[in-house]
Amino acid sequence: MSIPTVDVVYTAVATAENGRDGRVASDDGKLDVVVNPPKEQGGSGAGTNPEQLFAAGYSACFQGALSVVARQEKQDVSGSRVTAKVGIGKTSEGAFGLTVEISASIPNVDAETARALVEKAHQVCPYSHATRGNIDVKLTVA
Known part of the structure; x- marks a missing residue:
């Protein structure tokens, strides 16, 4: 199966720090959230x-x-x-x-x-x- 070509009209950019227990932010600042593993995975569940x-x-x-x-x-x-x-x-x-x-x-x-x-x-x-x-x-x- 070949991968179709995409005529890209928009590219979202986000960067994570400290993986699943840190922070994720978009380059334009519209998204900036704390991420934490949920309690079901042994995390604090404090963030998304x-x-x-x-x-x-x-x-x-x-x-x-x-x-x-x-x-x-x-x-x-x-x-x-x-x-x-x-x-x-x-x-x-x-x-x-x-x-x-x-x-x-x-x-x-x-x-x-x-x-x-x-x-x-x-x-x-x-x-x-x-x-x-x-x-x-x-x-x-x-």
Whole structure:
């Protein structure tokens, strides 16, 4: 499988200090957060963590993809919400791995249309492209 070329129109830049127990900041200063491992991983849980940041980015990106698909399909997704749950744990090989569950609530369409829109958004979303074949991503419609 070849990697498609990307005509980059924007590049986000963030730098981490002290890894999962430190600080992450964007080069423009709009993001500057303390990161700490969650209590479930033996950390203080005082700050955010990379999985929360990934879930925030994925849910926002997926919501954008859903809006694009809805416009193409002439469907109303106003009032919709997308939630991403990102899990981290050990793989069967002993490495660390991630799982993702994307849940979409789309109140202005029927369940069948909502499922179709979510499936199409999964084909459009850049995060979905990046994770496809690498992370188990489960899609649900709430």
